[in-house]
Amino acid sequence: MSLRLYDTATREVRDFTPLEPGRAGIYLCGATVQSPPHIGHIRSGVNFDIVWRWLEHRGYAVTFCRNVTDIDDKIIHAAAHEDAPWWAVATRNERAFRTAYELLGCRPPTVEPRATGHVPEMVALMQRLVDAGHAYAAEGDVYFDVRSFPTYGALSGRDLDDMLASEKSLPGKRDPADFALWKGAKPGEPAWDTPWGPGRPGWHLECSAMAHKYLGSAFDIHGGGVDLIFPHHENELAQSTAAGDRFVSYWLHHAWVTASGEKMGKSLGNSLLVTEVVQRVRPVELRYYLGAAHYRSHIEFSEAALQEAAAAYRRIEGFVQRAGELVGDLPVGQVPDAFAASMDDDLGVPGALAVLHNSVRDGNTALAAASHQAVDKETVARLLGEVRGMLAALGLDPLSEPWAGDPRGGGDLRPVVEGLVAVALEQRAAARARHDFAAADAIRDELAEIGVSIEDTSTGPRWSIG
Numbered sequence: 231m232s233l234r235l236y237d238t239a240t241r242e243v244r245d246f247t248p249l250e251p252g253r254a255g256i257y258l259c260g261a262t263v264q265s266p267p268h269i270g271h272i273r274s275g276v277n278f279d280i281v282w283r284w285l286e287h288r289g290y291a292v293t294f295c296r297n298v299t300d301i302d303d304k305i306i307h308a309a310a311h312e313d314a315p316w317w318a319v320a321t322r323n324e325r326a327f328r329t330a331y332e333l334l335g336c337r338p339p340t341v342e343p344r345a346t347g348h349v350p351e352m353v354a355l356m357q358r359l360v361d362a363g364h365a366y367a368a369e370g371d372v373y374f375d376v377r378s379f380p381t382y383g384a385l386s387g388r389d390l391d392d393m394l395a396s397e398k399s400l401p402g403k404r405d406p407a408d409f410a411l412w413k414g415a416k417p418g419e420p421a422w423d424t425p426w427g428p429g430r431p432g433w434h435l436e437c438s439a440m441a442h443k444y445l446g447s448a449f450d451i452h453g454g455g456v457d458l459i460f461p462h463h464e465n466e467l468a469q470s471t472a473a474g475d476r477f478v479s480y481w482l483h484h485a486w487v488t489a490s491g492e493k494m495g496k497s498l499g500n501s502l503l504v505t506e507v508v509q510r511v512r513p514v515e516l517r518y519y520l521g522a523a524h525y526r527s528h529i530e531f532s533e534a535a536l537q538e539a540a541a542a543y544r545r546i547e548g549f550v551q552r553a554g555e556l557v558g559d560l561p562v563g564q565v566p567d568a569f570a571a572s573m574d575d576d577l578g579v580p581g582a583l584a585v586l587h588n589s590v591r592d593g594n595t596a597l598a599a600a601s602h603q604a605v606d607k608e609t610v611a612r613l614l615g616e617v618r619g620m621l622a623a624l625g626l627d628p629l630s631e632p633w634a635g636d637p638r639g640g641g642d643l644r645p646v647v648e649g650l651v652a653v654a655l656e657q658r659a660a661a662r663a664r665h666d667f668a669a670a671d672a673i674r675d676e677l678a679e680i681g682v683s684i685e686d687t688s689t690g691p692r693w694s695i696g
């Protein structure tokens with residue numbers, strides 16, 4: 231049985247054949263760092279951490295690249311709103327994302343490039359496109375000439391003529407469907423020099439340039455949320471292949487976390503920020519909740535489902551603990567064939583978890599018997615090894631990093647608490663800077679409620695617990 235993945239481009243589940251035996255390159259579109267992450271944002275990190283772990287389980291050496299989009303209309307808008315430099319907003323929120331990824335046990339990517347650090351690579355890519363007749367400069371902008379690329383629309387299954395109706399016709403554009411590779415400088419906005427004048431990159435160009443730099447002209451897997459298929463990935467594909475790259479072998483798209491059927495958005499307030507949700511369930515339980523659904527299924531958020539997931543994880547954890555007390559420290563075992571078969575079938579985590587819960591149930595039965603029959607210790611030991619093997623494949627083993635050693639199942643919590651309070655204090659400072667004192671006070675009050683008191687001193691805020 232080999233690994234099979236659903237490829238958005240071909241709309242079918244097909245065998246995973248890497249470009250190079252034993253190796254896999256993944257590019258995942260990372261955060262646009264305009265605000266701290268809610269659980270909808272962080273689902274992407276959890277889903278692709280599982281993809282990465284399973285590829286490793288199958289023996290692949292993985293290069294995992296997840297970018298940071300640190301320049302964008304939304305970041306410039308947020309910065310203007312709080313009267314702060316764009317880079318201060320981007321840095322603060324990048325840190326909030328990193329803290330959240332770490333909190334949920336997502337391993338740090340092999341490389342995590344920032345868009346603003348790769349302007350020379352973007353200029354080089356634009357030059358290749360201009361030289362090949364696929365891009366042109368107009369009125370300070372640089373556009374991709376969509377009509378020059380006959381397969382435009384193939385990834386998302388859209389017809390170019392249908393798309394035209396929705397596109398804006400701007401001065402200089404040859405065709406309303408042409409999209410900006412580069413946006414000419416506007417007063418007060420950050421700008422970098424190019425042969426076509428100063429300006430800043432379009433989002434699509436950033437990813438094509440960074441993917442090329444770190445993964446080469448062809449790589450195995452490109453991931454992102456389903457909302458990125460069009461226009462973001464359609465445009466990345468057009469840019470990179472028009473420039474002569476073979477680009478991507480498999481396109482993997484994860485579904486959303488929804489609230490009342492809609493993509494989770496800012497309108498929900500702060501209650502679904504990662505920093506808030508981990509006050510209600512432990513980080514490992516939130517990871518279980520976000521990872522338990524198939525990556526291509528939407529998760530309709532509900533507090534009840536979140537708590538059910540936490541309870542399900544605690545049942546697994548309870549078995550690991552009790553079995554460990556009986557049979558002692560044992561190495562992580564092999565995963566059962568049925569678990570592997572589910573994971574190989576397009577990362578079928580729900581089926582894999584069903585196998586895991588069966589083993590836990592059998593294990594609990596054996597534990598009950600073990601109290602009077604020594605022979606069942608062997609069964610308990612075998613099932614414990616199996617269960618831990620399955621948990622490890624999903625990044626959920628309570629006895630392994632980062633969860634080991636902490637009774638709350640959150641790893642060593644001190645650095646986590648420090649990181650979380652620092653993030654909250656940064657958001658409070660930002661609220662004060664924009665004279666939103668109600669929001670600043672609400673953050674202080676919420677911290678007080680969980681036992682963190684804040685004292686403002688001449689050298690900045692100090693915090694203490696209790």
Ligand SMILES: [Zn+2]
Nearest residue numbers: 259260437462
């Ligand atoms: Zn991207």
